[in-house]
Amino acid sequence: MSVSQAIASHIPYLRRFSRALTGNQSGGDAYVLATLEAIVADPSGFDAGHDVRASLYRAFLKVWGSMPVNAHVDQPDLSSDEHGARRNLEAISLRPRIAFLLSSLEGFDTAEVGRVLECPVEQAASLIDAAGKEIAHQIRTDVLIIEDEPFIALDLQTLVEELGHRVVNVARTHHEAVEAVSKERPGLILADIQLADGSSGLEAVNQILDTFSVPVIFITAYPERFLTGAPPEPAFLITKPFGVDSLKAVISQALFFDRRSHRKEEAESVG
Secondary structure (H helix, E strand, O other): OOHHHHHHHHHHHHHHHHHHHHOOHHHHHHHHHHHHHHHHHOHHHOOOOOOHHHHHHHHHHHHHHOOHHHHOOOOOOOOHHHHHHHHHHHHHHHHHHHHHHHHHHOOOOHHHHHHHHOOOHHHHHHHHHHHHHHHHOOOOOEEEEEOOOHHHHHHHHHHHHHOOOEEEEEEOOHHHHHHHHHHOOOOEEEEEOEOOOOOEHHHHHHHHHOOOOOOEEEEEOOHHHHOOOOOOOOOOEEEOOOOHHHHHHHHHHHHHHHHHHHHHHHHHHHO
16 A cells, blocks of 8 residues: 555544644645655655554654744743743643644544654653643633534533533524624634534634634534635534543634734734
């Protein structure tokens, strides 16, 4: 089996991971493309052994890590010394975040996380645990759920509230979703892509985003349809059935990048 055949089925899920890591579709997909180009340019450097998936994600992280900007998060209104100190702290917290995404979103076990990150199993476990503790202290927000199936909506609400967030509304249709945000603006939206009444959660979200900016996580039973690399596709995607850890990881990333965006906007307005 050729390398391209071996990795083909894993590419959509690598896009999911890359988008969650970078915070947007275009950036995430660009890194996946760069990874594939690197493998094509030097196939001998790609380990196509028994654990092809781990090798693919490891190759991706090497490409992603080759960009210095990915090692830290810029902070406004800091002195040069403070900026350097904060940058180092962000770099320390980045590796646990990656480990947590590999584990909870992509389903790698701890040993596989270790192989992807090229670290001992004990260190991989420690990184995953550290990320969980970081996320537990994350800023809470108000959440709108767009989901027409009552049991799934209830599961989502329960999990979101267990993470410390407040569910402000559960909308079942496009119309209900738009009406809900006109009454109270959420800080995060969880939306099923296809609603049972024939309306689209994707279209509802696009209409909402025309009025204000809010991070969105889409939920679907058919992730491959929205991980093709053809724009526009969701940046944050959870697959049904979902677990608390995968939901926790993606919510954390969505809010993380939303806070980064607001910090940049505030810095630009001050400047």
